[in-house]
Amino acid sequence: MNHKSLIKEATLILLVSVMLIAQPIPASSTNGMNQTPKKSYIFRTDYQTLNSSLESIEVTFYDQGLADRFRDMIKENPELIKNVLMETIDVKKGATISDLKITYIGLDSPEEPLKVTVTFKQEGPLFRETVDGVYYADGRLMSSSVEVKVEYYVTLPPGYSAKHVTPKADLTMEDGRTCLRWEVKSGKTEQYYFELTKIKVRNLKLYRKTHDTINFEETNTFTVHDEYVVASVEVLDGTKTDELRWVFTGPNNIMYEDSYMLRKEGNDFYGCTLILKNYCQHCIVGSWTVTLYVNGLKALETQFTVEEAPAQSLIRIVDHALCKNVENGEPVDVTSTFTSGDVVYCWLKIQDGRVGDHVYWLYTGPFMANASYFLEWNGDGVCYSTFDLSVYDPKTVVGEWTVTVYVNGEEVLTDYFEVEEQPKSWPCIIATATYGSELADEVQFLRGFRDNLVMSTFAGSRFMRVFNAWYYSFSPAVAGFIAQQPILKAAMKTILYPLIGILHLSSSTYSVFSLYPELGVVIAGLVASSLIGIVYFSIPLMALWRTTKKYRRKLSKLRLFKIMVALWMASVVAIIVGEVSHSSFIMMSSTALFVLSTIPLAVAFLYRVFRPFFAKVSKRIEV
Structure with missing residues (x-):
């Protein structure tokens, strides 16, 4: 066999191998999505949009004789295969091949299997969209005498995510973009489809953690004594592929960021916590900004302020009482036993109070309730909280209760009372x-x-x-x-x-x-x-x-x-x-x-x- 015929033989073998796995998808209607296509192809794609792709075909020759023939052929004329591929590889209607590259591994080592990677960029339509907004493509990796392994990527448009992904795909991030990744081996036929969805976020709010581990106080003004700033946002139409990234920027070039990948679909609330106590107090005083990025795109932003700690207050609680009413600033019907139809008053007598002092009542019993008050006066006075038992189901309030009072964040007193069912009117x-x-x-x-x-x-x-x-x-x-x-x-x-x-x-x-x-x-x-x-x-x-x-x-x-x-x-x-x-x-x-x-x-x-x-x-x- 002469040299020219050897090159022709080797080229035809390579082309047959490549074309077996790189045939284009014929045009088909959306009604035929579930049918196995007559011709299909497998590829590696790296999308800038849903209408362009990067395709890679990797062929490994384990047959020693065939590998040796290719080695000789490539050394003789490596450009021949590239020219033949450019003329032979068919592409879909409306698409063009703008670049083609062939990589050889094992060319200089007869003991190593010869690996040929053909990479070409195909511009034009790839995924088809149904009337329901579902994007799909059929892919088949056909069996042959060579082992073929292909990775299939889809990079989603900015701000979008995917749901109903079939088959299941790994989530990857490439250059800040969200990608779906499949891995396919020889002999497997799949139909790939997904639906684009765009996450919605709203109601970015900030909270101060209170003494009660359950409740939080909404605010945009904090002090250096506050340990935590909790940011919360409401997510609509979220999917498991969505990423929330929080960025806190403050004075003295302080920046803190954290990210969270959604683990479920649907609507829910998500949050992030900035721990102020991790920073020195004088460094955090000033204006802050919280920015929320969704899938890499800026979505919401809000500001808050961290202030210096107020001067130490001299406030004191000199007397207190649990009662059923307060008249002219004095407790009436002082008691530690109430019925399910009563209103519980927790009355406090204060000395040396100042405007802004915070009084917080925490009621703990069959369930938890609280009340809060900021003093609006200086000096001595009284204040009280009310806990209306009648607004609850009588069965839920019956039992023993504890009321704990905090002043400017410090626990100052604890009292107890009991709630009984509304008694019968026992006659004498x-x-x-x-x-x-x-x-x-x-x-x-x-x-x-x-x-x-x-x-x-x-x-x-x-x-x-x-x-x-x-x-x-x-x-x-x-x-x-x-x-x-x-x-x-x-x-x-x-x-x-x-x-x-x-x-x-x-x-x-x-x-x-x-x-x-x-x-x-x-x-x-x-x-x-x-x-x-x-x-x-x-x-x-x-x-x-x-x-x-x-x-x-x-x-x-x-x-x-x-x-x-x-x-x-x-x-x-x-x-x-x-x-x-x-x-x-x-x-x-x-x-x-x-x-x-x-x-x-x-x-x-x-x-x-x-x-x-x-x-x-x-x-x-x-x-």
Whole structure:
């Protein structure tokens, strides 16, 4: 075989190999997208737009004889293959080949497989767009005696992303542009398609992190004491290929940037945090700009200011209270127990305040709520927050709550309260039956003493739970019997008369300690229990003592009085523990024990004081 025929043979072999994998896609309608094309090609593309491409074909010869023939041919006339390819490679209608390059690897080493890379730039339409805006192309890498591997790239237009990508592609960035990348090997046929989409962003806002880890305060003015600047933006029609890049630029050439690749499609909020505490304070004072880039393009921008820290405030909280109302700057109905229909007022008395001091209330319970106030005055004054329980589902607010107060970012006090379900209107059954109407003055006083005084405190409300369980277990039957007996009504009025007087005195005692309602209700209970014991139980207990004369020695040995004192003191200690721990069970048990131990102890104390007098009377009776 002569030299010319050898070159011709080798060229034809190479051309056959190349053309097997580089045939153009024939024109086809969008209705035939899912059909396998009769002719197809595979290529490497690097798009500036969707209408131009860069194609690379890589052919590796592992057959030693064929590789040697090509080596000889290339050394003889390397330009021959290039000229033949330029004349032979077919392109799509409307496209032209503007450049062609052939690269040889392994040309000088017989032991290394010969690799031929043909690269040519084809200008003209490549992807076709359907009426639905879907871009697609068919590609087939045909089997042959040589191994062919091709990478397929699509660079998207600026500001755009892709969705519904088939088959799945890797996301790459080339020269700041977003690219889809496929890798295809011999013998695989694919249909590539995707849909262009343009992400939308809006509502670029800045927030200051508050003491509550959940809530943030929107602002464009920060101080050097603020640790974080949180930027947030709303994303519409986002895809997994979209990139958000935040750039913070500030004084003294400070620049911070961060990027985030969306991990899901659809609408959502995304953010970025600038940590101010990472910089020295005097460096960050001044104007800042936050710029948001979406897929490399500038989308939104906003400004904020970091100011010097204000002069140290001397503000102090000198008094506070939880109450149901505030009138003329003073708390009304101070209590630690509320119902689901109440409004909780957290009242503060302030000294040495100054304009701009920040007071923040954080309510923590079955859920979290907060309130915030910036002082608008200098000097001394009061301020308060309101927490309206009635706007919530009653079942969601019932439970124990904590309110924490922060002043200029520092925690200054913590208080506790409990929310109960809206109570039933418990009637004073026996008193109503005795006086004939719920509107009687005596009945109204008893109800007011119970609801407005006792029930307004934690200790009193817990005692009433125990008392109501005992009282309403028998009072309906007793009241029904009294209502039908006029004589009993008159007798009951006489019996209840001292009780009403005792409760009037207890109410006056409570008023003396109204600034400390929990202490006031305990002292009022002490007065009421002692007087009830003396008035109603002295005679029965004295009679019991008289009838047990022969057992006095044994009772004396038991030191009954000291036992009663010990029980009473234990109940007082338990009440203090219940107040501190805010435990309903401890308070219910301790207040019940407090009342039950006070009644006999008061009688015993009375007896010890007037014992000489009772002894003289007893002797006269015996004579």
